[in-house]
Ligand SMILES: Cc1ncc(C[n+]2csc(CCOP(=O)(O)OP(=O)(O)O)c2C)c(N)n1
């Protein structure tokens with residue numbers, strides 16, 4: 001298949017449909033509006049469901065119902081709307097339902113602005129909603145990767161019966177890049193997907209079969225029983241941490257004196273800066289978590305065991321992922337952080353300057 | 360021996376946990392009988408609220424989802440759109456439906472979602488111990504309106520049937536009462552009609568039950584019914600507020 005020039009917001013929508021998503025519920029917000037508009041246009045053409053919900057709260061609860069029916073379902077929003085989805089996400093995680101949520105982040109807090117930012121890292125990876133739960137969080141850094149993460153996200157959601165968030169930002173949503181799509185799921189594959197959850201989801205009773213009573217639920221008033229349920233969730237999360245860590249290494253070698261850690265849009269800028277300082281003979285490597293939960297602590301630990309004198313974390317926020325980097329580094333070398341807030345994106349020249357100061 | 364009243368197939372064997380004289384059990388039974396009588400047991404699923412009826416997901420003998428407080432109509436929307444071959448109902452209290460879930464109920468009704476909503480109006484927050492509801496009557500004392508509901512300060516009770524009847528899409532809206540055997544017989548007819556319309560995918564159907572909460576009102580069940588007849592029925596008028604199926608049979 002040939003490559004098409006497309007905005008990230010449209011690419012993720014197209015890829016979701018190709019991955020078998022036939023239900024999408026959302027509320028408009030900049031900078032993700034192209035996503036909801038693409039879905040409005042395309043869902044009727046594939047006999048799917050598109051509803052512009054009355055709020056993000058309603059949208060995520062429609063997702064709860066559709067996911068509870070065992071069907072591939074997605075919602076999307078940007079930061080303020082994602083905050084409204086947190087109630088629903090906690091219920092979805094508690095009831096162990098598979099679904100995909102896209103956050104095209106913008107500057108905050110509050111209404112903030114509509115420029116790209118990474119200020120929702122804590123919300124996505126550390127909770128956001130109430131209770132002991134985890135989202136699997138994928139962090140794309142290009143339009144191609146954004147699109148590829150659609151099928152990955154649905155597969156992970158189905159495999160672990162857990163909500164998956166794709167944590168993008170306004171830059172990736174708005175930017176046009178060439179993208180190549182995987183072939184769309186066939187009708188037979190869609191049927192197979194629909195059947196995989198029949199043992200627990202809301203579905204009709206087949207004639208003659210033993211009548212089932214499936215409960216989609218996160219309530220359990222007996223603390224001993226709820227404890228067992230949450231311990232079960234924790235076991236699942238441990239399994240996810242064992243199997244699902246993904247990261248990219250860039251320019252990593254034994255000569256690295258500085259190790260950068262950056263994710264998403266920020267990592268693109270850091271890569272350009274690394275190319276520049278490399279020309280001056282300064283060795284800087286980068287670890288880019290492709291998934292920010294589960295987090296690649298071990299990968300970072302491995303690299304700093306070598307020649308690295310300093311770890312530098314760059315984010316488009318006031319320093320959020322840097323806390324995970326510090327956990328990985330365990331105080332063995334200094335960890336520095338530099339970031340931009342309020343939806344301002346740093347330039348390669350600015351990062352280059354920061355890196356040069358390390359030598 | 361001939362069995363004339365047995366447990367409906369649409370109820371599980373789980374015993375109800377409701378207080379003596381509570382009407383949630385009556386409402387459950389009417390819905391279950393309507394499911395049985397319409398032969399829908401294999402194609403129906405329900406959504407339980409947050410409120411005294413939170414365990415409704417254990418009581419109805421079909422697939423059930425437990426929704427977050429007030430969100431049942433949105434959850435039902437998601438289920439119905441995902442499984443258009445099934446028939447979906449929600450069961451909600453007044454706090455759930457007319458306070459925290461106002462947006463969800465209004466917009467599901469406005470979209471004309473092909474679901475049935477069963478709304479138990481007992482003018483109070485039963486589950487949390489008797490706080491003021493959006494349907495609490497003027498001057499009625501609750502734990503959060505200890506001097507009586509002051510309408511100048513907090514407004515008048517919301518009449519949901521009347522409110523929803525301003526919308527174009529809803530197919531059937533009726534307010535019934537569970538306060539006397541004769542009322543219950545009329546309520547049964549309404550519930551049956553809602554479930555039948557649901558079976559035929561006609562559109563959004565809404566039944567409000569005027570009920571009591573003896574425990575939090577501080578009355579014996581019979582006194583509670585009497586109080587409701589005298590105070591609730593004048594404000595919440597019984598009747599059909601919309602029936603697009605009238606004469607279309
Ligand atoms: C988000 C949220 N807020 C508050 C509560 C606490 N709560 C549980 S039930 C309830 C009121 C229920 O009253 P109603 O819907 O009238 O049902 P009833 O118990 O009277 O049948 C409240 C406030 C909750 N569970 N979730």
Ligand code: SF4
Nearest residue numbers: 377378381411485572
């Ligand atoms: S508290 Fe009121 S509504 Fe709740 S079960 Fe008891 S009587 Fe019924």
Ligand SMILES: [Mg+2]
Nearest residue numbers: 452453483485
């Ligand atoms: Mg109530």
